[in-house]
Amino acid sequence: MADLSKHEPKILLQMKNIHKKFPGVYALKDVNFELRAGEVHALLGENGAGKSTLIKCLAGIYIPEEGEVIVNGKSHIMQSVADSQAHGISVIHQELCLVPYLSIAENMFLGRERNVAGIIKRGQENEEAKKMLARLGLDFDPNTLIKDLSIAQQQMVEIAKALSVKADILVMDEPTASLTDKETEVLFETMRQLKAEGIGIIYISHRMSELFAITDRVTIMRDGQYVGTVNTRETTNDQLIAMMVGRELTQLYFKDEVKPGKVVLEVKDLVSPPFVNGVSFSIREGEIVGMSGLVGAGRSETAHCIFGIDDKYTGEILIDGKPVHIRSVRQAMQNGIALVPENRKEEGLVLINSVGYNLTLTILHEIFRGHPLGNPSRESEEIARHIQELAIKTPTAEQLAENLSGGNQQKIVIAKWLATKPKLLILDEPTRGVDVGARAEIYGFMNELAKQGVAILMISSDLPEVINMSDRVLVMHEGRVTANLSKHELSQETIMLYATGNGGNINAA
Ligand SMILES: Nc1ncnc2c1ncn2[C@@H]1O[C@H](COP(=O)(O)OP(=O)(O)OP(=O)(O)O)[C@@H](O)[C@H]1O
Ligand SMILES: [Mg+2]
Numbered sequence: 001m002a003d004l005s006k007h008e009p010k011i012l013l014q015m016k017n018i019h020k021k022f023p024g025v026y027a028l029k030d031v032n033f034e035l036r037a038g039e040v041h042a043l044l045g046e047n048g049a050g051k052s053t054l055i056k057c058l059a060g061i062y063i064p065e066e067g068e069v070i071v072n073g074k075s076h077i078m079q080s081v082a083d084s085q086a087h088g089i090s091v092i093h094q095e096l097c098l099v100p101y102l103s104i105a106e107n108m109f110l111g112r113e114r115n116v117a118g119i120i121k122r123g124q125e126n127e128e129a130k131k132m133l134a135r136l137g138l139d140f141d142p143n144t145l146i147k148d149l150s151i152a153q154q155q156m157v158e159i160a161k162a163l164s165v166k167a168d169i170l171v172m173d174e175p176t177a178s179l180t181d182k183e184t185e186v187l188f189e190t191m192r193q194l195k196a197e198g199i200g201i202i203y204i205s206h207r208m209s210e211l212f213a214i215t216d217r218v219t220i221m222r223d224g225q226y227v228g229t230v231n232t233r234e235t236t237n238d239q240l241i242a243m244m245v246g247r248e249l250t251q252l253y254f255k256d257e258v259k260p261g262k263v264v265l266e267v268k269d270l271v272s273p274p275f276v277n278g279v280s281f282s283i284r285e286g287e288i289v290g291m292s293g294l295v296g297a298g299r300s301e302t303a304h305c306i307f308g309i310d311d312k313y314t315g316e317i318l319i320d321g322k323p324v325h326i327r328s329v330r331q332a333m334q335n336g337i338a339l340v341p342e343n344r345k346e347e348g349l350v351l352i353n354s355v356g357y358n359l360t361l362t363i364l365h366e367i368f369r370g371h372p373l374g375n376p377s378r379e380s381e382e383i384a385r386h387i388q389e390l391a392i393k394t395p396t397a398e399q400l401a402e403n404l405s406g407g408n409q410q411k412i413v414i415a416k417w418l419a420t421k422p423k424l425l426i427l428d429e430p431t432r433g434v435d436v437g438a439r440a441e442i443y444g445f446m447n448e449l450a451k452q453g454v455a456i457l458m459i460s461s462d463l464p465e466v467i468n469m470s471d472r473v474l475v476m477h478e479g480r481v482t483a484n485l486s487k488h489e490l491s492q493e494t495i496m497l498y499a500t501g502n503g504g505n506i507n508a509a
Contacts, residue, residue, distance in 0.1 A: 012037050041218070052173055268280050351409075
């Protein structure tokens with residue numbers, strides 16, 4: 001008899017006709033999904049399409065109202081996280097789940113401590129943790145507390161933790177959102193090894209190029225519904241986007257010409273060791289200035305000085321030509337500065353409060369001005385306007401922020417800072433985790449603000465974004481601006497040259 005096993009890969013998982021409702025939201029409507037052994041299968045869809053919800057139905061966090069889940073040939077709806085793990089499923093969630101005040105090793109073995117007669121064997125745990133980190137090319141001390149790691153490092157620990165569980169099915173919900181290209185490549189190498197071992201991987205990412213680099217198939221979802229499944233090798237970027245958004249997407253990048261006005265921001269010789277080592281630049285009204293560089297180049301840290309989060313820097317900041325004293329976020333806001341932070345979960349959102357509360361948080365003083373008891377109609381007007389303008393997907397303004405999809409939480413943070421009507425807007429990785437449609441909306445906003453004379457500093461690791469949306473680009477390397485490139489000088493190669501320090505410093509006075 002012919003051996004069919006080579007041609008018919010084993011099916012690890014089937015999810016059939018899955019339905020899941022939340023109050024006011026029909027999150028999953030009749031969704032189907034299948035995972036084979038040894039494949040990387042992407043889940044693709046716009047923000048709020050239902051990807052994370054489907055994963056949570058597999059992880060035992062949500063129980064679907066209808067539908068069937070078949071794991072290794074047996075029909076079984078996961079009843080709890082432990083139940084899901086016992087069925088060989090390991091999940092890296094979109095929100096990091098590490099405990100900040102525990103060490104790397106303690107986090108990795110949380111709930112499954114290595115012990116003998118009730119005594120935890122920390123030494124053994126540390127050793128195993130070290131091995132798992134090494135697999136991802138990481139050389140951390142397993143005793144390091146999570147709170148002392150950067151977001152990208154925490155993400156890598158989360159991945160190492162998921163890999164340490166013996167699983168047949170590995171789920172990764174946006175594992176690369178905070179990673180650089182280099183870390184992503186290490187992760188992909190590990191994924192290739194796992195594939196070869198016959199493990200099936202469900203992979204979620206908004207970075208289209210990654211889908212073509214690592215996946216075998218893509219299942220597309222739209223508005224909680226199953227759209228289709230295609231072989232990655234037989235599809236194109238445009239086809240995937242069309243399936244995802246349900247229409248042809250008009251041009252993603254669109255940059256209006258704006259004649260720059262007077263200088264809004266000037267910084268002179270900012271220093272805050274170890275990441276900021278003498279930064280000087282200026283931005284004019286109506287300008288969108290990109291800021292490029294590798295992780296650790298000091299871009300976010302420079303923004304933290306200008307926004308008063310870092311209050312220990314030396315150097316000078318001038319707004320509208322006048323030196324200003326900025327040693328707190330309040331002072332920065334008083335000077336007309338807004339910052340959309342890189343780490344939105346910690347710096348940007350109050351998750352346990354409503355969408356509306358978060359949207360008006362930065363302008364409460366305005367709403368209360370002349371209305372000591374508040375001004376409900378003005379407030380709901382503002383909220384409704386933001387929800388509509390940024391197309392935030394939420395049933396009502398009363399929904400808790402934590403119930404929104406990852407990308408929609410992001411839009412709230414952007415909207416909330418726009419509400420302050422800044423003269424200088426600093427965006428730190430503005431489109432991270434945002435789907436292509438919402439990206440276009442955010443770019444449209446930047447254009448609009450630039451036309452109104454707002455000066456915009458856009459920190460971004462996404463080179464096509466930086467090149468297409470900026471009037472000029474500052475490149476940083478080791479805490480200094482190494483190049484100030486005008487529009488016609490922009491290319492990926494030139495930016496990388498200065499970002500790696502190989503182009504010297506053409507910005508030095
Ligand atoms: N616990 C919840 N309560 C209420 N609504 C929820 C809850 N969890 C998710 N939703 C809603 O279900 C829909 C699908 O959300 P989900 O998080 O699955 O989207 P997603 O595809 O993962 O999006 P993203 O790309 O932004 O992460 C959204 O409208 C979201 O607001
Ligand atoms: Mg999600």
